[in-house]
Amino acid sequence: MTHDAAPGVRAFGCQSMTGRLRRVLVRPPARHGGASWQAFGWRAEPDPVVLATEHEAFCTILADAGAELIVAEAPLPANPDAIYVYDPALVCDAGALILRPGKQARRDEPDAMAADLLAAGVPVVGSLDAPATAEGGDTLWLDERTLLVGYGYRTNGPGMEALERMLPDVDVVAFDLPHHRGPGEVLHLMSLISPLDDDLVLVYLPLLPVRLAQLLVERGVQMIEVPDEEFETMGPNVLALAPRVALALHGNDRTRRRMEHAGVEVLAYGGKEISYKGDGGPTCLTRPILRDH
DSSP states (O other): OOOOOOTTSOOOBOOOSSSOEEEEEEOOOOTTGGGGTTTTTOSSOOOHHHHHHHHHHHHHHHHHTTOEEEEOOSOOOSOGGGGOTTSSEEEETTEEEEOBOSSGGGTTHHHHHHHHHHHTTOOEEEEOOTTOOBOGGGEEEEETTEEEEEESSSSOHHHHHHHHHHOTTSEEEEEEOOOTTOTTSOOOGGGTEEEEETTEEEEOGGGSOHHHHHHHHHTTOEEEEOOGGGTTTTTTOOEEEETTEEEEESOOHHHHHHHHHTTOEEEEEOOIIIIITTTOOTTTTOEEEEEOO
16 A cells, blocks of 8 residues: 655665665555566575465565565566566665666656656656666665766666766766676676665675766675675575665575674575566665655
């Protein structure tokens, strides 16, 4: 269900990746959305019952952590990727920027996202037009005035230029992403890095852009490294629910222990269907609308 925030209460503002999560948009899997899993590049056919059960349990964790859940209701055609609501938009302090996915099959999602955000009281303050492409997974707030953007197969030069125009008071810093396995498999910037606090991030260092690693060192940001064997199981993709409180996929035990050693409280969810099969971790499954500054 979507609705406006209470009168006098801030409804949006999210130029942070680690402030306490207050409002977040999610989209439950459609009853028959998984039927087109092959066309969308999923690794295997999802079990619709388990898919729905896992998503409900995931949302329960978010709610128990104190986040208000905004459930997307704008209709979309059969599209299993639609549960990954991080990608079609970017929410800043002024409102929502509606993006344009580099993945052709997801081009219907931005309009639906715009409708859902408007219903939740978030104004749309900008949008991307062809030939610009940008996906939320390639964007990351290092701080409230620094947006990191990954240049890759899903986000192009015109897309980054559009973000710079729409965010005139923000330093938009671009980094080339590695080719890795090419355009057939998504490799977003946030496949490689997840902020845990203002001075702490989780990274897969072997694929991290050199200039980004150098920037983190210059800013005094500590890096927790994900081991090689836990990269493919989305070890680097975690969602900060608050500073040093992270939601991660169940498993990836070495990564979890490393986060805990750094003072991070780690919550876990089961994601065999909603995450592993579609290559979308906890960040991908959420579109944060409001965080504490």
